[in-house]
Amino acid sequence: MSSPARSRGNDPGEAARAARAAWRSRQLLDAAATLMEREGFQGVSMQALAEEAEVSVGLIYRYFGGKDELLLAVIVDVLDTISTRVPEAVAAAGDDPVEEVAAAFRAYCEVVDERRHAAVLTYRESRALSSQGRVKIKAMEVASTEPLRAALHRGTAAGLLVDLDADLVAHDLVLMAHGWALKHWYLEQKLDLGEYVAKQTALLLGSLVEPRRKRQYAHLLHPH
Amino acid sequence: MSSPARSRGNDPGEAARAARAAWRSRQLLDAAATLMEREGFQGVSMQALAEEAEVSVGLIYRYFGGKDELLLAVIVDVLDTISTRVPEAVAAAGDDPVEEVAAAFRAYCEVVDERRHAAVLTYRESRALSSQGRVKIKAMEVASTEPLRAALHRGTAAGLLVDLDADLVAHDLVLMAHGWALKHWYLEQKLDLGEYVAKQTALLLGSLVEPRRKRQYAHLLHPH
Amino acid sequence: MSSPARSRGNDPGEAARAARAAWRSRQLLDAAATLMEREGFQGVSMQALAEEAEVSVGLIYRYFGGKDELLLAVIVDVLDTISTRVPEAVAAAGDDPVEEVAAAFRAYCEVVDERRHAAVLTYRESRALSSQGRVKIKAMEVASTEPLRAALHRGTAAGLLVDLDADLVAHDLVLMAHGWALKHWYLEQKLDLGEYVAKQTALLLGSLVEPRRKRQYAHLLHPH
Amino acid sequence: MSSPARSRGNDPGEAARAARAAWRSRQLLDAAATLMEREGFQGVSMQALAEEAEVSVGLIYRYFGGKDELLLAVIVDVLDTISTRVPEAVAAAGDDPVEEVAAAFRAYCEVVDERRHAAVLTYRESRALSSQGRVKIKAMEVASTEPLRAALHRGTAAGLLVDLDADLVAHDLVLMAHGWALKHWYLEQKLDLGEYVAKQTALLLGSLVEPRRKRQYAHLLHPH
DNA sequence: CATGAATGAGTCTTCATTCAT
DNA sequence: CATGAATGAAGACTCATTCAT
Structure with missing residues (x-):
């Protein structure tokens, strides 16, 4: 979706990057779903989400606006x-x-x-x-x-x-x-x-x- | 102190007070409902509610915890x-x-x-x-x-x-x-x-x- | 300027409130000037400004947008x-x-x-x-x-x-x-x-x- | 390693390297100047600069501390x-x-x-x-x-x-x-x-x- | 050399709540 | 009762910097 991959050519790194991006998205989406199950969306802070997903806050903004x-x-x-x-x-x-x-x-x-x-x-x-x-x-x-x-x-x-x-x-x-x-x-x-x-x-x-x-x-x- | 009678059963002052309280509650509840219709509950701040109800913020806390x-x-x-x-x-x-x-x-x-x-x-x-x-x-x-x-x-x-x-x-x-x-x-x-x-x-x-x-x-x- | 006073009527509290608002504005403006002299505007955080002016962060937003x-x-x-x-x-x-x-x-x-x-x-x-x-x-x-x-x-x-x-x-x-x-x-x-x-x-x-x-x-x- | 000669005075590889370094510096300096003209220095992020100069963020740190x-x-x-x-x-x-x-x-x-x-x-x-x-x-x-x-x-x-x-x-x-x-x-x-x-x-x-x-x-x- | 994903401290801002008047 | 100035913790978001590849 909003993956950071650029798709300029199809060099080997391209696919790996896209795969990582997909994995990250899933990781974040799952973490978000898990937390929301407990706290509701509003109750989930980006900080908490980052912790749950075991990434940094900043990274979330790389994958979602x-x-x-x-x-x-x-x-x-x-x-x-x-x-x-x-x-x-x-x-x-x-x-x-x-x-x-x-x-x-x-x-x-x-x-x-x-x-x-x-x-x-x-x-x-x-x-x-x-x-x-x-x-x-x-x-x-x-x-x-x-x-x-x-x-x-x-x-x-x-x-x-x-x-x-x-x-x-x-x-x-x-x-x-x-x-x-x-x-x-x-x-x-x-x-x-x-x-x-x-x-x-x-x-x-x-x-x-x-x-x-x-x-x-x-x-x-x-x-x- | 300022009330003429001191809580002696159901004297007039008491009734008036209860009536005002009921009126205030209704006023606040209606204002809350109105605002929530537009913004959702989370989107309504106590300040905005006070303004809509034309009372002070502090007063809300007298009627609702x-x-x-x-x-x-x-x-x-x-x-x-x-x-x-x-x-x-x-x-x-x-x-x-x-x-x-x-x-x-x-x-x-x-x-x-x-x-x-x-x-x-x-x-x-x-x-x-x-x-x-x-x-x-x-x-x-x-x-x-x-x-x-x-x-x-x-x-x-x-x-x-x-x-x-x-x-x-x-x-x-x-x-x-x-x-x-x-x-x-x-x-x-x-x-x-x-x-x-x-x-x-x-x-x-x-x-x-x-x-x-x-x-x-x-x-x-x-x-x- | 952007004083919170409402100027609805001219009751006694009105003037006092306006005076306080003016005093606060000056206090904040002076604190801002003092800090900026040292750090430049960008270098002054709202937190630091609040500290210098000896008010809370939130209060600054009452007087300045x-x-x-x-x-x-x-x-x-x-x-x-x-x-x-x-x-x-x-x-x-x-x-x-x-x-x-x-x-x-x-x-x-x-x-x-x-x-x-x-x-x-x-x-x-x-x-x-x-x-x-x-x-x-x-x-x-x-x-x-x-x-x-x-x-x-x-x-x-x-x-x-x-x-x-x-x-x-x-x-x-x-x-x-x-x-x-x-x-x-x-x-x-x-x-x-x-x-x-x-x-x-x-x-x-x-x-x-x-x-x-x-x-x-x-x-x-x-x-x- | 990849350079044919190993820093022995002023061999051709050395000169080429210096030329590239100079070219990179100029490229970055020009990009910086261009962006700053629009946004001011504070308004230019390293990320934006990298994009403008068409290099990676990391590279900037090779040329400027x-x-x-x-x-x-x-x-x-x-x-x-x-x-x-x-x-x-x-x-x-x-x-x-x-x-x-x-x-x-x-x-x-x-x-x-x-x-x-x-x-x-x-x-x-x-x-x-x-x-x-x-x-x-x-x-x-x-x-x-x-x-x-x-x-x-x-x-x-x-x-x-x-x-x-x-x-x-x-x-x-x-x-x-x-x-x-x-x-x-x-x-x-x-x-x-x-x-x-x-x-x-x-x-x-x-x-x-x-x-x-x-x-x-x-x-x-x-x-x- | 070069990349760009990842980090996380730090920023501005909001708002529920309190309390002196 | 009623006010609204004041508080400050907590939130979303940015961005200079690092480092594994």
Whole structure:
């Protein structure tokens, strides 16, 4: 992204430098995520971040323009993960649009679960983002729900799902995924991630699957 | 000293003092809410708050122990509003549990809409709360969903709703209400609050209402 | 200048507050001048300034918007002094334009001598000024030479001085005054302020006084 | 190691090395001068300097001990230029001491004009110099005025100039030359360099040339 | 010789909080 | 009760300098 590599020619040092830059970025992004999990983004000082990442403060500024850009990078990192994992899950779900929706939702929830704080950073720290960054994030967020919307549309087109507002349903699915992080303090004492995914899937698909197709998706609609 | 009577039960001076205190609290809480809507809680300095409320900085500390307590108070204020408005809506909904659920959800959404930022402060600023405050807030949040859970239970008991996980469904309803604030930048370009409430109600009740009772609730299940 | 007083009404506290604000400004300006004499402006940290002035760092920001504004204020303070002292000297010099020029130059040199570093701050630190501040300073500098230019013009009009480029001569006089500060390390080992003023006056007036009026100004043209 | 010969007197490798060193120094000095013209010395970071000079930061430290030494080198470079150009101008002026003074002043002004910022660096950044460096600079400055003082003395000895304080007059001439840089923002809107030189020459020589020799120097005393 | 990644002390600035009036 | 001047710790960020390659 904002790597200091210059890409002027392709001498041997070039690749090594790029590799180091990538490693540093990851190191910093991970340290940032770790600390934020504990303290929230605002609660993490650049000093503390440097300590956690075992680098000097100054080095952070070589890789990220400032605290705001770092925040942006962390959020983008999660959205990138989602943009990779959700389509993978959809692809692995076979050709059935309903299965695809369920798989996409499960994948979304799993990423959120893995990076609980980072996943909901947008809600918490959007104030700190530049308006430019905000626009970028919003675009990425919308883009990341595209696989969901597409599967929903296919489901309706195939007569498997009722006529629905795909935008709203996609929004609900994402919200429910985020809900796992947002209300984790409450939910974790009631159920685990698998149950949460299963029950929410059942709940939403319950009113979305064409009534006469419901038998076909019993495994989704009536999780044991 | 300057007060005419010296705390002898409920003399007039005492009442006047209490009234002023209440007025000041409201003044400060409103100023805080106003500013936070624009800048987020962290972005509001005590100095700016004092200016907005047209009091001195020092005075804030007479009414609230500090910035954290003020945050707590603002959140509590919203939760209090919900704890008042939701039961009112339930009571006004007649005796039908399904209508009650719908009414409770609508009321919840309306409060969220009125105080968009303050309503989701818990998500954004919970880090700043003392653990004590956090416990209090969580308890209040759970309590505020009680009317929803109770109505859901009544619905199931009356055979109007399927057997459901009331905790989870209540959580979903609250999440959807908050979703209106959290994703307002996205939703507002698609629908208005009334449509949002109607469609979400339909969506969830779609899988909750006992199939053979669905005709009875057509107005909720098939908005417009 | 940027005093925090609000001037809303004229209650008793108002005057006291304004007085304190003025006292604080002076205290800070003096501390700044003292330190700058030793370290140059860039070399003075806000921390050190606070220590010298025996106030807290934060307080400086109540009276001056930042380090740049403080620099501006120090420069303006010197220019204000000049704008007061030079006209006073001119007024005290009687009605003779040549005497007025000499008096103005002497006064200018005396102020420079009293505030050696601060007087030439413009040359040294103009980079740190905002362009707005720069414009202000330049205007004040030009204005402060007005008495000189006016006296020169009067001298020419009265047939006491030759036809001259008043702008350039005024610039030379100011430059010579500043020269006392700029090259003090060199000059102080050759002569004292009085001699410097006398000799420079003689030098410049030597080619400015109308030849046939020279006898009249022998005391200026042939010091000692 | 990589050099063919090992420092045995003045073999070809040695010369090449010295040439490269000289070339590097010049490259760096020029880059420094260029940047300083825009940003002032303090405003130029070693990183920016490296970029401008198209070398690495580390390399600067091979040629100059640090930022302070670089500053010293830049100043010395200007003073060297003056020490070359002024005597050249004097030599080219023929044998007349008055012409020599005028020529020296013109040359001084021309160098100042060519390197406007660097020429007055002593005034601006002397604080950053080591006391050792300061001493060196002062000595060089005084030395650079020697041709002026010598010409002035010759003028007096030859009965062409009045009895004068050569130190002070030399100081004035240098100050006027520097004045062109120091007050360039003001002067440039009034006159160009040629006019400035001519008028200042006339002004000072006006009181320095022996009255009865004035006709002889009319071209200097009454510039068109 | 040359590079440029890495360091970390030091800078300006903000702001929650206190307290004399 | 109310004020707002004063405090000072803590934060983000810069940049001269070093050193492994």
